Amino acid sequence: MPQKVILDPLTRIEGHLGIEAVVDNGRVVDARCSGTLYRGFEQILIGRDPLDAVQITQRFCGVCPAAHALASAQCLDNALGLVPPHNGRVIRNLIQGANYIQSHILHFYHLAALDYARGPEFPPFIPRFEADYRLPAKVSQDIVSHYVQALHIRLKAHEMSAVFSGKMPHCASVVPGGVTVTPAVDKVTTFLWRLKELREFIDNVYIPDVLTIAAVYRDYSEIGRGCRRFLSYGAFDLDSEPDVQKRTRFFQMGRVVDGRRAPVDPGRITEDVRHAWYRERPPAHPSRETTEPDRKKAGGYSWLKAPRYEGLAYEVGPLARAMVNSADNANPALAKALDGALAQLRLRRENLCSVMGRHLARALETKVLADAMADWVLQIKLDEPVAVGHKLPEAAAGMGLWDAPRGALGHWISIRNQKIERYQAVVPTTWNASPHDGKEQPGPIEEALLGAPVEDPANPFALARIVRSFDPCIACAVHLVTPRGRLLASARIV
Amino acid sequence: MRWASAATALTPFHEAFLPRLGAALADAVKEYPIIWMQHSACSGCSVSVINTIHPSIKNVILDQILPGHQLFLNYHSTLMAAAGHLSTDAAMETARKHKGKYVFIVEGAIPTRDGGIDGTLGEEDGKPVTMLEWMRRLAPGAMAILAVGTCAAYGGISAAAPNPTESKGVRDVLRMLSINVPVINIPGCPCHPDWFIGTVARVLLYGIPPAKDLDEHGRLKIYFAKTVHNRCIFRDYLDDGVFASKFGEVGCMMELGCKGPFTHADCPIRQWNSGVNWCINASAPCIGCTEPGFPDAHSPLYQRR
């Protein structure tokens, strides 16, 4: 007898997400993922001063505000024809880089680790699902003590962002044309010392812990494979080329399909609303997208739209960046780190498409990035400008493509009468946690859940492990609403 | 306790929890059950509060927030181990068992359109439970409600025009539901960790603050009585007539729309992120994030009003 399993709310993720799975013979045969909060940001942005978008859109998400600040600022740079000066580019990278480190450490220790290491016996560690905790007691205890240590160390990463952004969360200093902060040697020093401490933590604690868990939970390098198509816009600009598709980025832009690297043409992105609670219409490009809620739509089960590239679902995030940047050795440091970890764990490259692969990719990019930032911060030039001035045009359109810690993030603006006429954001979690589309293709997380082992439907810990490996951030997925009606497709049970 | 560098000292488990285990034995420790619920929010206030340095976040969530005073975080959706019913049951159980004694912390505004259907948290018998319903269930039995961040206090960004979800701050929602429980607002977008810790300490050590200690917007005066402009580090530029006319220039940011003169907060003396920086010190105009009118009354953010 197929059984329906509901996990709602799924905690230890950012924001509100519910999971419904149909389990038959111990395996998931159908899965639905629904966002449960609708905030209406696109409507809020209409009619505002375009410059305000950088501040407003950061409030999509307090966990990755820097990414929204940068995507939005680049969207406006593009619309207004601005090229930030050297310092503006370098400082933006540092603000974002520190936020990657913060976000990844927080995700592993505070959101994911308790799925593998048994916490102590008091709240917030209890109550909990009794998963198949397999780590020896001593190792579990170490990881829980690193949970505590990580609380402190992630704060240092936030301080690093704030050194240049003014404050975190919600950067004050990122503006169209660059940044506002005056570079000074005390800021460089403050940043460098904290970075040194973080690099020690990443090398000696974070990466070893991920490797330990990956070794013990070896079956999870087969579980949660997902759609195995990957998309990344890339991040961290290394030159000032105005055309984003020609720009050199530390993490490069690209797709990987069937193991091969392919370019990204942003014109081929569409959003499908067949199962989302928006007025029914054919899939449209985000720049022509409208957001008209239809709270009673038949067949709707999520307030996330379904972004697709050439009509197909794509996974985004650290694993996607790992795939794109290790194909053709696009980022040699990351490619090398991945090969080393796979060799140590005696795993094959295919194993990266899994729960453990996502944790590994996240940890290794944290290291590679932190190493690079030690050079970047020394590229700051004292007494040189941080921003170029702007003039607001009557009408313009722009696009900002940038990888947030959780993956591909796109902002699109159109300006009319010097006001925002339309603003759309397609955020990483909208890609990953998207619902089925008009062709009934599942979203990447839904697909990763298919086939997952669930021995006891009352205790579906494997599902939580799979979903959390994507690091979903529902606060970010601005299009969500309530799953009302809960159409659970009993029809699809075989 | 300060953490030594990761490479040299991996603090063993028992040591990490020693203060707490010790505390459990001493009967002098007062315990406070906490329910922390995130409604229409960006999680930024939770992320900001865990940046507290004195006390450390370890003190706050794992041992004592103040010597002899311990919080029990029975519900916090981002931090707790449980999920699904297990988690929401913990919230209900706390409200039942500790009626009149728990502190209810609300982060985010509450959507009220169509009975609050735009924001739900968990489900019962296949039906989603709205955030508005959680307010109805959890607010009446609380000893006090702390509205953390500008969204919870006044609606903030979540209620910005045209406010498609008809979101409201805690006080307005309680008024709507005719629930009468003391509310203390701790605004900020996000809320500063010190403002949060200080307000909690005020309640634990001295009880609910009397009206005279709060301003007209329900904020503790010790943090919010003066404007940013009152104590701004750029006042000398203002006095000397040095004004920034574009981003990245150094000078008083009046011409760039700085909202310091209309904004009540102690950022200039407190600063952010362990004191490494704050908006104006990064030459970024204050956008008035602690005010009831944020963001609409301050828009356009970078134009003089």
Ligand code: SF4
């Ligand atoms: S920068 Fe803003 S707060 Fe500071 S003196 Fe000028 S107007 Fe006042």
Ligand code: SF4
């Ligand atoms: S300076 Fe202004 S905008 Fe910045 S945190 Fe303080 S009140 Fe908010």
